Amino acid sequence: MSLKIVIITQGVSRIVPPLVESGHSVVGILESASRGAARGRISVFMRNALGWLAQWLFAVGFLKSFCQQKGIAYRLMYSSQDAGLEEWLRQLQPDVIVVHSMSQLLRRNIYSIPRLGAINLHPSYLPNYRGPNPDFWHYYDVDLHPGATVHFVDDGEDTGDILLQEKLDVPLGMKSPERSQRVVSELGVALLLRVLDQLEAGAEQRMAQPADSPTVRARNLKTEEHGAIIDWQTWSIEKIWHVLRGTEQWLNAVPPPQGLYRGQRWSVEDYRLEDTSQLRVGRIHRQNGEYRIACKEGTIKLTQAFSIKRFAVFVLVTVLRRGSL
Secondary structure: OOOEEEEEOOOHHHHHHHHOOOOOOEEEEEOOOHHHHHHOOOHHHHHHHHHHHHHHHHHHOOOOHHHHHHOOOOEEEOOOOOOOOHHHHHOOOEEEEEEEOOOOOOHHHHHHHOOEEEEEEEOOOOOOOOOOOOOHHHHHHOOOOEEEEEEOOOOOOOOOOOEEEEEEOOOOOOHHHHHHHHHHHHHHHHHHHHHHHHHOOOOOOEOOOOOOOOOOOOOOOOOOHHEEEEEEEEHHHHHHHHHHHHHHOOOOOOOOHHHOOOOOOOEEEEEEOOOOOOOOOOOEEEEEEEEEEOOEEEEEEEEOOHHHHHHHHHHHHHHHHHHOO
């Protein structure tokens, strides 16, 4: 007898297809709205437009369309206090809620509905890096031994009892998509499926977490923090390279390309140790036809390739943002 599952996530995330294809029954999916949308800072038109852009640029499928194709009940969730949300969930009668990549904390009125409670897949080895952005803080601390944890949801932020967790090793400079593939798609999903089988059999084992975490809270960075997050004067070139390369798709720590390449992003290549006493650290210089950013111990190579899609996205997002002001 399979479990009846409701998933809470954003988009067709890495856990959705494996759970739908598992031996369990996904009876409903709640799509967690982004923080901006949940706070009323983004219009429905802008949200839909950005969704289409994501689908075009990154081949990200719409979760609503996915659910329609699979015959799964779908609902957009702004918060645990949404009108009608509790009734919608109770009618589905789930055995368990599975959470991954949710923009707000799940409240007791929701996570207490299933008979087995709610579980969350968190991409860190808890109690390390509790919070919404463990990916960045692993890079920031040069933690090359991350992990994944499946735990019960409670009133705190990633503080519920642990069900299963494991660590793995990643190399210095591994980029975020490859890292997420290993941490979430491979390790995390495997742990999640094992926990669901244990819950079905009544064989789960839970371990309480300590009250405090030994690491910083894995918070999201504020926009104004991006440009100042790297300490160019004291960090080693290996650490700077690791952070820049790992987060090249979203961290704005260096000035973006300009001119014809405006709206594009740098690709972070190799680094080399060399004398930079005549260069200004943290600045991009042109050396022998190459773009390189100077560090106190050497330089890091940056490359750029023009993408029509990224340029179109940049233009449209700029227009949408101006229109929403």
